Amino acid sequence: MxxxxxxxxxxxxxxxxxxxxxxQMLGGALQGFGCDKDILINILTQRCNSQRQMIAEAYQSMxxxxxxxxxxxxxxxxxxxxxxxxxxxxxxxxxxxxxxAMKGAGTEENCLIDILxxxxxxxxxxxxxxxxxxxxxxxxxxxxxxTSGHFRDTLMNLVQGSREEGYADPAMAAQDAMVLWxxxxxxxxxxxxxxxxxxxNKSYQHLWLVFQEFQNISGQxxxxxxxECYDGYFKELLVAIAVxxxxxxxxxxxxxxxxxxxxxxxxxxxxxxxxxRSRSLHGCPGLDAWVLCVRDKPAYFAYRxxxxxxxxxxxxxxxxxxxxxxxxxxxxxxxxxxxxxxGKSLFHDIKNFASGHYExxxxxxxxxxxxxx
Numbered sequence: 001m002x003x004x005x006x007x008x009x010x011x012x013x014x015x016x017x018x019x020x021x022x023x024q025m026l027g028g029a030l031q032g033f034g035c036d037k038d039i040l041i042n043i044l045t046q047r048c049n050s051q052r053q054m055i056a057e058a059y060q061s062m063x064x065x066x067x068x069x070x071x072x073x074x075x076x077x078x079x080x081x082x083x084x085x086x087x088x089x090x091x092x093x094x095x096x097x098x099x100x101a102m103k104g105a106g107t108e109e110n111c112l113i114d115i116l117x118x119x120x121x122x123x124x125x126x127x128x129x130x131x132x133x134x135x136x137x138x139x140x141x142x143x144x145x146x147t148s149g150h151f152r153d154t155l156m157n158l159v160q161g162s163r164e165e166g167y168a169d170p171a172m173a174a175q176d177a178m179v180l181w182x183x184x185x186x187x188x189x190x191x192x193x194x195x196x197x198x199x200x201n202k203s204y205q206h207l208w209l210v211f212q213e214f215q216n217i218s219g220q221x222x223x224x225x226x227x228e229c230y231d232g233y234f235k236e237l238l239v240a241i242a243v244x245x246x247x248x249x250x251x252x253x254x255x256x257x258x259x260x261x262x263x264x265x266x267x268x269x270x271x272x273x274x275x276x277r278s279r280s281l282h283g284c285p286g287l288d289a290w291v292l293c294v295r296d297k298p299a300y301f302a303y304r305x306x307x308x309x310x311x312x313x314x315x316x317x318x319x320x321x322x323x324x325x326x327x328x329x330x331x332x333x334x335x336x337x338x339x340x341x342x343g344k345s346l347f348h349d350i351k352n353f354a355s356g357h358y359e360x361x362x363x364x365x366x367x368x369x370x371x372x373x
Contacts, residue, residue: 007298007330010367013048022047023058026067035074037357044086045364048328052087078316079358082365085324091126092134094119097321098127099135102146109151109233111321112143114304116158117240118297124161150192151234157200158241168206176202177213180222184229192234199241240300298330302337309349319350323365335366 022043029036044052059067068087075083088096094115101111119127131139143155176198183191202210211222218225226238301322308318326334338346350362 006333008332009326009328010331010335010365011045011048011327013051014046017047017051017054019051019054019058020062022055023062023067026055026059027063030070030074037075037079038360040071040075040083041357041361041364044083045361049086049089053089056087077358078320078354079356079361081316082320082324082358082361085320086365089130090325091123091130093324094123094127095131095134095139098131098139099137099142102142107146108317109147110236110304110318112147112155113233113237113240114318114321115325116155117237118300119161121161121163121165124159128159128161149234150189150196151232151237153193154196154200154234154237154241157196163201164203164206166205167203168209170209173206173209174213176206176210177217180210180214181217181225184218184225187229196238199238298333298337299341301326301330301334302341305334305338305346306342309346309353314353319362323362327365331366 025039026043029039043055047055056067059065059070063070068084071084071087072080085093085096097111098115101108115127116124128139131137131142140156140159143159144152147155179191179194179198183195198210199207214220214222214225220228223239226235230238304318305322308315308322322334323331335346347363347366350366351359354362
């Protein structure tokens with residue numbers, strides 16, 4: 001049976017919320033020669049996103065200025081990225097991240113995968129609208145111009161936000177499984193197109209049946225077959241979409257040391273000292289399943305946080321993006337997955353790699369406790 005596990009975030013609506021008082025305190029913190037960063041952290045990490053929007057409205061009415069604009073002007077470096085990121089509504093933040101992933105020095109493909117493979121139809125629709133409003137640009141057109149090949153085709157399919165929901169057809173699942181098997185055997189352009197059409201458009205309930213039929217036909221799980229037949233970002237995106245969450249439950253949780261031994265780093269990517277070295281897993285059939293697993297999003301994002309923290313250069317952009325985007329959805333669950341799989345807490349690893357008010361802000365978003373260290 002297809003089912004979803006209970007998940008929990010780390011940021012909730014603040015009780016006794018007063019947006020006017022918060023706006024006054026933020027205004028005071030941003031005035032003068034210095035900037036009281038502790039006040040910014042204490043307020044903005046302890047309010048949910050909808051409350052932050054009300055604070056921004058009160059700030060605009062009170063001071064006649066845009067709060068995000070003032071934060072950008074007064075703050076700097078990764079601390080600014082984290083605090084400003086908290087102020088965007090979720091669709092606007094996704095749009096912001098996608099824009100910068102494509103308009104910077106090179107394209108950050110893993111950001112595109114993280115966002116487009118994990119969002120619902122409704123979230124994708126809102127993201128496209130926000131992208132157009134913020135940048136006067138079309139998200140689909142930008143993806144088309146900044147990517148290529150079947151990786152681009154698959155992203156273009158995902159950004160339509162047209163996946164079927166809540167429907168599974170056992171008879172059709174058997175046919176789709178045969179199509180997937182043929183696509184993995186023949187690997188022609190036509191078969192790749194058929195493969196991504198099934199993975200991008202069928203409901204996850206239906207895909208669960210398809211993957212069972214695929215196992216019966218081929219004797220392989222779908223992820224093992226994709227790993228053998230394809231490569232590059234196209235493969236990583238397919239795996240992000242394709243993995244049945246139940247497969248994760250069959251894999252023994254790995255300790256920090258044993259898991260790290262299975263990692264095979266790729267070439268560094270990124271600018272400004274950040275290195276997003278997405279890693280593949282080898283040595284166990286289907287281990288890529290939980291690297292890019294949308295059906296078990298907390299496990300997927302726990303892995304992405306692990307690579308962001310432990311890759312050379314400490315990839316701040318990925319860390320900030322995931323912590324903010326998942327803070328009200330499943331970040332507490334992600335933290336639990338992180339500790340179970342790597343033997344150390346996310347709280348502990350952030351303290352070891354970040355510093356100053358940037359560290360304080362990240363830990364506040366994580367809602368880390370002293371015993372987590």
